[in-house]
Every structure is written in structure tokens, then in C-alpha cells.
Amino acid sequence: MPVDNKGFTREEIREFMHEYYLQPHGTRKEWLASTPISDWTFRRWRKMLVQGDIDRGLIPREHGGMAPTNRELSAFEKARSKEMAAHRAEVEKLQKRVQELEDTNSALGKAIGLLHELSVPEPDTTQTSAQKDS
Missing domain, CATH: 1.10.287 (Helix Hairpins)
Incomplete structure (x- = not known):
């Protein structure tokens, strides 16, 4: 059964669930109440993430005692x-x-840059045309 992601991406859902599980025991309910996500949506996302296929937005059918511990x-x-x-x-x-x-x-x-500076041609030296007699 496909699940409505309420405008969230798969990665955002994974990150949201990760943040939820990082909350200290006893404070998760308060933390969840401070978010814009409803309890119903949270439970669906949790099932989709843990039991189902979040990439395709599917959760398994209800089978009673198959819920994760x-x-x-x-x-x-x-x-x-x-x-x-x-x-x-x-x-x-x-x-x-x-x-x-x-x-x-x-x-x-x-x-x-240094090689370019070093390879700049030197000014030409004037050649002398006078030849010395020996």
C-alpha cells in the first residue's frame, strides 16, 4: 500500500526518523509533538522505513504480530x-x-608562473662589426 509522504523526500523521512531515534528515552513523545508531523503520519513512516520499502513508498499489509520489537x-x-x-x-x-x-x-x-618569468627573452646585444686584426 503506497504512503503519502506529505511533501517530504525519502531522505528527509530517513533523517527525521534518525533524529527521532536519537532522542533520549522518555523525551521522544515531546519531541514528536514539537514537530509538524502527526502521530498517524509518523507511525506510517516508521512502518515504511522499518518493515516496508521506503524507496517505493510501500508498507507491508497488517499481519498482526509481525511488528518489529x-x-x-x-x-x-x-x-x-x-x-x-x-x-x-x-x-x-x-x-x-x-x-x-x-x-x-x-x-x-x-x-x-615563475617559469614563464624566467623564459622571457633577454634584450638582444648589439653585435660589433669591427673585426680585430691579429
Whole structure:
């Protein structure tokens, strides 16, 4: 069954759910009440994220006792946190590499500028036409 995303993208829904699970125990209900998302929409998004297919906006049909336990949700959140940490590390690594390449590019630009300055032709010397007799 497709779910209405209320104008949010899949990534925004994932990020919203991630923020929800980061809230300390006992404060999640208050945090959720402070957001513009209704309880009904939140429950649908949670089912879509944990049990269904968020990329296609589908949630499974109701089958009674197939709801995830808190342990399963916690495992999901730990996996998500691990994935986010790996992503941050990769971004950090790539940013360092970009900075290194920009520094190299800058140094090469300066070196090329110096070579151009050094390769400027010198003014011609006047040739003497007088020949010496020996």
C-alpha cells in the first residue's frame, strides 16, 4: 500500500526518523509533538522505513504480530548510525584529498608562473662589426 509522504523526500523521512531515534528515552513523545508531523503520519513512516520499502513508498499489509520489537528498531538505528559514521569518514577523507589536490594545483600554478618569468627573452646585444686584426 503506497504512503503519502506529505511533501517530504525519502531522505528527509530517513533523517527525521534518525533524529527521532536519537532522542533520549522518555523525551521522544515531546519531541514528536514539537514537530509538524502527526502521530498517524509518523507511525506510517516508521512502518515504511522499518518493515516496508521506503524507496517505493510501500508498507507491508497488517499481519498482526509481525511488528518489529524495540530490539529490532534499536538494531536498525545502530546499523544506520554505523552507516552514517562510515559516510562521514569517507566525506572527511575526500575533503582532505580535495584540499591536497588544490594545494598541489596552486603550487603548480606558481611554478608555471615563475617559469614563464624566467623564459622571457633577454634584450638582444648589439653585435660589433669591427673585426680585430691579429
